[in-house]
């Protein structure tokens with residue numbers, strides 16, 4: 364069977380996370396096709412989509428592919444689909460066990476930029492409505508806003524499409540179409556709660572969004588139940604997300620105020636999400652001497668072995684406008700010293716093959732251009748390799764990916780000058 368994963372805005376990171384998580388599932392999975400909007404896979408076994416959707420910060424929806432339909436390049440999507448939506452087909456493949464007034468949504472995703480899809484959701488919606496009304500059903504069709512082709516997960520959830528009907532998605536390539544049905548959507552409300560309802564927030568230092576924390580945690584290649592460390596934990600976003608993913612997490616930070624805030628947040632988190640004792644711990648420590656803290660906790664039997672490190676790292680000052688070249692240079696130098704000392708410490712307790720997933724700053728000079736942190740050789744010289752964020756055999760079939768020269772990926776936001784380059788290191 365085939366599944367399509369609808370990718371988040373920073374699709375390169377979404378693909379990196381998906382490839383890693385699917386590999387960890389240990390099932391035979393083949394990538395069928397991918398674009399910056401969706402990754403389609405083939406697998407013999409059914410996937411636990413509920414669990415996967417919760418685990419994947421970079422995936423917006425999970426769909427089951429129902430049919431693949433050939434098309435000539437010159438044919439429009441609606442021309443190909445004009446006779447596809449028969450009442451019996453809709454009832455068996457898309458709306459099984461649904462009764463009463465049906466709510467059906469339509470989205471069109473592009474598997475190829477060349478495809479013309481303007482207005483197609485509306486036309487497809489008409490076909491569906493006509494077919495169902497012809498069969499005597501009462502139906503409301505939910506369409507993307509004018510100009511848009513897809514429904515946001517919020518819209519799917521708020522209109523109860525999965526409960527009271529379906530979201531029908533067409534994934535369009537130039538010479539074929541996939542018709543698919545949404546089976547899961549990202550729980551936007553819970554992400555919002557995990558981000559904004561915490562008692563303490565720290566806009567000044569910056570907090571990593573929970574979804575990005577999840578992506579980074581998934582890239583750490585650790586097994587459920589293993590222990591991860593965030594040595595620049597701030598107010599604890601990575602700790603919280605790591606625990607939800609099934610890890611034990613130790614967080615340290617040089618700033619006692621950050622740790623106090625972190626503890627408050629974790630108390631809220633423990634109650635809100637009914638977390639069992641012993642899953643996390645936060646302490647004040649300088650990352651440049653963190654092995655002492657790790658040793659101390661191992662001695663008292665709290666966290667015996669750290670299997671990996673996932674951390675946003677200190678990014679230097681947060682600028683509102685592009686800093687001057689001298690300022691960037693000075694920041695890079697300061698961070699180089701910090702990371703060099705910290706990675707020396709990590710080497711003291713990380714096992715061979717243990718990963719460090721780290722954010723480093725990249726200054727955004729235009730919509731697509733960045734000034735990147737200079738060479739990372741000072742870290743590799745300490746006995747680490749930089750891992751391709753997406754294995755080369757996958758990346759070669761995905762020309763749309765936005766990888767840096769050193770095969771890392773950047774998480775950025777429109778309004779921010781300081782973007783985060785996400786680098787995965789592996790201890791030799």
Ligand SMILES: C[S@@+](CC[C@H](N)C(=O)[O-])C[C@H]1O[C@@H](n2cnc3c(N)ncnc32)[C@H](O)[C@@H]1O
Nearest residue numbers: 570571595597598599600617618649650675677
């Ligand atoms: C960008 S913030 C991390 C935010 C965190 N990811 C969150 O979501 O709350 C960076 C943190 O690094 C800490 N930091 C700076 N220098 C440090 C050092 N030498 N050792 C440990 N922590 C340090 C700062 O106190 C700050 O809390």
